[in-house]
Amino acid sequence: xxxxxxxxxPTLPPRPAAPPPPEAVLRAFAPPGTDRRGLQEPPGGRPGRxxxxxxxxxxxxxxxxxxxxxxxxxxxxGPAVYEDEDEQEGPVVVDAKxxxxxxxxxxxxxxxxxxxxxxxxxxxxxxxxxxxxxxTAAESPLLDPDTQLSExxxxxxxxxxxxxxxxxxxxxxxxxxxxxxxxxGATGSGVVVDGDLGYIVTNNHVISGADGNxxxxxxxxFSDGSGSEARIVGxxxxxxxxxxxxxxxxLLEAALGNVDDxxxxxxxxxIGSPLGLAGTVTTxxxxxxxxxxxxxxxxSDTNAVISAVQTDAPINPGNSGGALVDATGAVIGINxxxxxLGGGSVGLGFAIPIDTVRGIxxxxxxxxxxxxxxxxxxxxxxxxxxxxxxxxxxxxPDGPGAEAGLREQDVIIAVDEMRVGSSEELAVAIDAHxxxxxxxxxxxxxxxESTTVTATLAEx
Numbered sequence: 001x002x003x004x005x006x007x008x009x010p011t012l013p014p015r016p017a018a019p020p021p022p023e024a025v026l027r028a029f030a031p032p033g034t035d036r037r038g039l040q041e042p043p044g045g046r047p048g049r050x051x052x053x054x055x056x057x058x059x060x061x062x063x064x065x066x067x068x069x070x071x072x073x074x075x076x077x078g079p080a081v082y083e084d085e086d087e088q089e090g091p092v093v094v095d096a097k098x099x100x101x102x103x104x105x106x107x108x109x110x111x112x113x114x115x116x117x118x119x120x121x122x123x124x125x126x127x128x129x130x131x132x133x134x135x136t137a138a139e140s141p142l143l144d145p146d147t148q149l150s151e152x153x154x155x156x157x158x159x160x161x162x163x164x165x166x167x168x169x170x171x172x173x174x175x176x177x178x179x180x181x182x183x184x185g186a187t188g189s190g191v192v193v194d195g196d197l198g199y200i201v202t203n204n205h206v207i208s209g210a211d212g213n214x215x216x217x218x219x220x221x222f223s224d225g226s227g228s229e230a231r232i233v234g235x236x237x238x239x240x241x242x243x244x245x246x247x248x249x250x251l252l253e254a255a256l257g258n259v260d261d262x263x264x265x266x267x268x269x270x271i272g273s274p275l276g277l278a279g280t281v282t283t284x285x286x287x288x289x290x291x292x293x294x295x296x297x298x299x300s301d302t303n304a305v306i307s308a309v310q311t312d313a314p315i316n317p318g319n320s321g322g323a324l325v326d327a328t329g330a331v332i333g334i335n336x337x338x339x340x341l342g343g344g345s346v347g348l349g350f351a352i353p354i355d356t357v358r359g360i361x362x363x364x365x366x367x368x369x370x371x372x373x374x375x376x377x378x379x380x381x382x383x384x385x386x387x388x389x390x391x392x393x394x395x396x397p398d399g400p401g402a403e404a405g406l407r408e409q410d411v412i413i414a415v416d417e418m419r420v421g422s423s424e425e426l427a428v429a430i431d432a433h434x435x436x437x438x439x440x441x442x443x444x445x446x447x448x449e450s451t452t453v454t455a456t457l458a459e460x
Contacts, residue, residue: 166269166329167281173254174323176221176273177202177230177244179210189272189322190220190244191331193361195253198228198246201361202321203336204235205300207242211235220246223279234364238372238431238460240295240304240336241352241360254323257330259309259353262286270313270335270349272322284313292424293350295337305427308350309333315349324351333357373433373457375441377401381422382411388421389413389444404441404455413450414442435459 158164177188177200188206193199200220210216211232218230228246235242266286274280288310295304311324315338324333333351363370376399379390389411395402406412412420415429416439433439435457442452 161327163269163281163283166325166327167271169329170254170269170323170325170331171271171279171281172223172252174223174271174279175200176276176278177206177321178219178221178227179207179216180219181209181213181216187273187276187318188320189318189335191321191323191334192251192253193243193256194365195251196249198248198251199233199361199365200230200244200246201334201357202242202244203302203334204237204240204242205295205302206321207232207244208235208237208300208302218244220244221278222248222251234368234370236360236364236370237301238304239306239352239356239360239370240302241334241357241364241370243361243364255330256354256358257326257328257332259289259332259355262289262309262326262332264289267327268311268313268332269325270311270315270319270322271325272315272319272335274314274316274318276318280319282314284311286310287312287348290428291350292422292428293337294424305424305431306336306350306352306356307428307432308336309353311349311351312347313349314347319349371435372431372460373435373437374460375399375401375426375430375439375455375457377406377412379412379423379426381424387413390420390423390426392443400455400458401441404453406441406443406453406455407445410443410445412441412443414440416440417442430457433457 173192173195175190175192177190179186179188186206186209188202190200190202190206193201207218210218218232219227220230221227226248228248230244230246233243233245264286268284268286270282270284272280274282286309291308291310293306293308295302295306309324309332313324315335317338319335320337322335323331324335326332332354334354334357335349335351337350339348339350360370376396377392378394379392382389382391390413392401392406392408392410392412395406395408412426414420415426418429420426420429430439437457438454439457440452441455442450444450
């Protein structure tokens with residue numbers, strides 16, 4: 001077998017012996033006697049409890065420590081074996097990986113008590129220091145007579161035609177109307193339409209309870225807080241319009257607009273005294289036009305159907321009779337009613353168009369009453385599933401409808417080519433005319449084809 005350790009390998013020459021150490025080294029490091037091994041104490045040294053210059057060893061057997069004895073033999077040993085932690089004594093134990101850790105359960109009671117005492121001492125010291133600081137710290141004065149809060153010097157810029165500008169201009173022309181009948185009272189709103197003569201337009205259902213009652217009192221309260229007793233000029237239950245008069249000349253009167261150019265989506269402002277809160281301003285848009293709405297005020301003789309301007313500007317009880325204003329500051333309607341499920345506003349309000357208000361108010365101021373046209377029929381809304389109309393349920397004898405040939409059970413579907421889909425729409429279509437006007441009525445009888453007749457309207 002070939003190799004370094006195989007037989008017949010060449011014999012290496014003997015290694016030369018190491019030279020003896022120098023005499024100086026032997027004297028410095030060799031033991032003083034042949035019977036003494038290991039590291040020795042310096043002359044005059046002795047072991048002690050701690051290491052000193054005269055006694056470097058603090059253990060009696062330190063000179064025999066194999067780590068200190070250069071003559072101690074060396075050899076291989078097995079891997080480190082650690083006892084189970086539960087079998088080790090003392091608070092410091094060695095785990096299976098040779099790491100030392102502190103085992104709290106073996107801490108002495110004395111050490112635990114010392115730690116607890118230290119915590120209590122620190123807490124007591126901190127509490128005492130805090131108490132002392134709070135007792136000795138000087139308090140600042142509670143009041144300071146010279147205090148001035150910061151203020152903004154920059155002016156607020158509002159665009160021309162803003163809601164604030166329009167409200168400032170029209171609010172003085174809108175009044176609160178307080179009605180008291182005996183011990184009962186109510187609040188509504190009104191709009192000054194003649195500042196020199198003191199005429200104010202409002203709703204009939206606002207003041208109707210005071211008409212003809214000697215114990216009733218109507219009072220108009222203006223934007224400056226002043227008030228004046230008011231008298232009823234005239235009222236019209238068929239349109240829910242009324243006019244009252246105050247003896248206070250020089251009032252600011254509202255500018256009355258028109259609804260001809262009004263379109264859905266136009267911005268509007270409602271001004272009045274909702275819930276008795278005078279001078280309240282809310283905003284919204286026109287959400288519908290020519291909305292037929294039947295009015296029947298509770299506790300009032302109002303019985304009207306109006307072609308209303310619908311708005312989502314919040315309107316609540318007390319807004320009745322107040323102004324609905326367009327973006328130019330002109331009044332385009334008198335707020336009259338709300339759509340409500342439980343007595344409060346749900347975002348749908350209705351105003352009488354100012355064109356209707358103007359005509360009725362002029363009649364009331366001139367004559368104390370207003371006249372309306374009538375067809376002389378009573379009707380209710382019907383539909384056959386494909387077409388809506390107003391079913392005639394009663395025909396007044398010798399009335400315009402009877403003279404035109406209308407009968408009960410006829411279904412009116414148009415007036416002057418304006419479609420009629422309900423009894424409310426029929427009432428609005430007829431009321432848009434004056435007594436004596438001739439109108440074309442289209443109706444259906446017995447399911448046959450529609451027929452047209454001409455009727456001359458009478459005074460209601």
